[in-house]
Amino acid sequence: MSEVIDPTQVAQPLLALNGVHTHIGEYHILQGVDLQVPRGGLSVLLGRNGAGKTTTLRTIMGLWKASQGSILFDGNNxxxxATPMIAQAGIAYVPESMAIFSDLTVKENLHLAARNGTMDTQRLEWIFAFFPALKKFWNYPAGNLSGGQKQMVAIARAMIEPRKLLLVDEPTKGLAPAIIQSLMDAFQELKATDTTILLVEQNFNFVKNLGDTVAVMDDGRVVHTGSMRELADDEDLQQQLLGLSLASHQ
Structure with missing residues (x-):
C-alpha cells in the first residue's frame, strides 16, 4: 500500500531566503540567513535585540540589498x-517606525497605499471594523493621532489592498491592550484570507496563539525553526534559544 502524502508538506514556501548576507556599510549584519515562510498562515521571527530580525525584513523588501544569496518570492528571485517592484509583486511592509505621512490625513495616507489609486469601499469598511478610530479621524492629519492610532494607520495602509505577503515589525510595541486585541483580530482575519504574514514581535502573548511557525535568529543567522506550539510548550527550548522564558517576555 502506497503512502498518502499530505500536499501541505510538499508545497513550495511563498518566501525562501537561501544563504542571504547583508552588509550595511562596514557591518556584516546578516551572515547566511536561511528562512522559509510557508504559504498561508503567520510566521514569527524571534531573537534578541540586534540579532538581525529588522534587517531581514528590510532586505526582503529591498530597502537594504543582499550582498549574497537568493530571496525567492513566489518562485522568483x-x-x-528595487523596492517598488517588490511591492508591486504583492509584498507590503509595516516598519517599527510606522512610516506614515504625518502632514496628510488618514484618508490620504490610505489612498496613497492603494496601488491603483482607488480604495475598495467594502474592504475599507472591513478595516474600519477592526480600527473604528480611523473612521472617526478620517479627515484628521495622521500626525495628530496617538501612537496607537498611528499604528492602526500603518497596519491599515498595508491592508488596504489584498497582498500576498505582509511583513510587520514590532506592531504592538508601546500599545494599549485594547489596541493590541484589535491588531490580533485583524491578523486572525488576514490569516483566513490568502495573505501570508511574517511578523517580528517581542510580545509573546500576542504571537503564541497567532503564530503557526517560528524562526529564531541569533548573530545574523537563523538558529532554530519549527512550530510555534512546540516552542510555546517547551520552556527549556525557550531558555536555550532566547535566554529566557517566552511567557515572561511581554
Whole structure:
C-alpha cells in the first residue's frame, strides 16, 4: 500500500531566503540567513535585540540589498529588485517606525497605499471594523493621532489592498491592550484570507496563539525553526534559544 502524502508538506514556501548576507556599510549584519515562510498562515521571527530580525525584513523588501544569496518570492528571485517592484509583486511592509505621512490625513495616507489609486469601499469598511478610530479621524492629519492610532494607520495602509505577503515589525510595541486585541483580530482575519504574514514581535502573548511557525535568529543567522506550539510548550527550548522564558517576555 502506497503512502498518502499530505500536499501541505510538499508545497513550495511563498518566501525562501537561501544563504542571504547583508552588509550595511562596514557591518556584516546578516551572515547566511536561511528562512522559509510557508504559504498561508503567520510566521514569527524571534531573537534578541540586534540579532538581525529588522534587517531581514528590510532586505526582503529591498530597502537594504543582499550582498549574497537568493530571496525567492513566489518562485522568483527578488534579491536584486528595487523596492517598488517588490511591492508591486504583492509584498507590503509595516516598519517599527510606522512610516506614515504625518502632514496628510488618514484618508490620504490610505489612498496613497492603494496601488491603483482607488480604495475598495467594502474592504475599507472591513478595516474600519477592526480600527473604528480611523473612521472617526478620517479627515484628521495622521500626525495628530496617538501612537496607537498611528499604528492602526500603518497596519491599515498595508491592508488596504489584498497582498500576498505582509511583513510587520514590532506592531504592538508601546500599545494599549485594547489596541493590541484589535491588531490580533485583524491578523486572525488576514490569516483566513490568502495573505501570508511574517511578523517580528517581542510580545509573546500576542504571537503564541497567532503564530503557526517560528524562526529564531541569533548573530545574523537563523538558529532554530519549527512550530510555534512546540516552542510555546517547551520552556527549556525557550531558555536555550532566547535566554529566557517566552511567557515572561511581554
Amino acid at each position: 527578488i534579491a536584486a529588485q
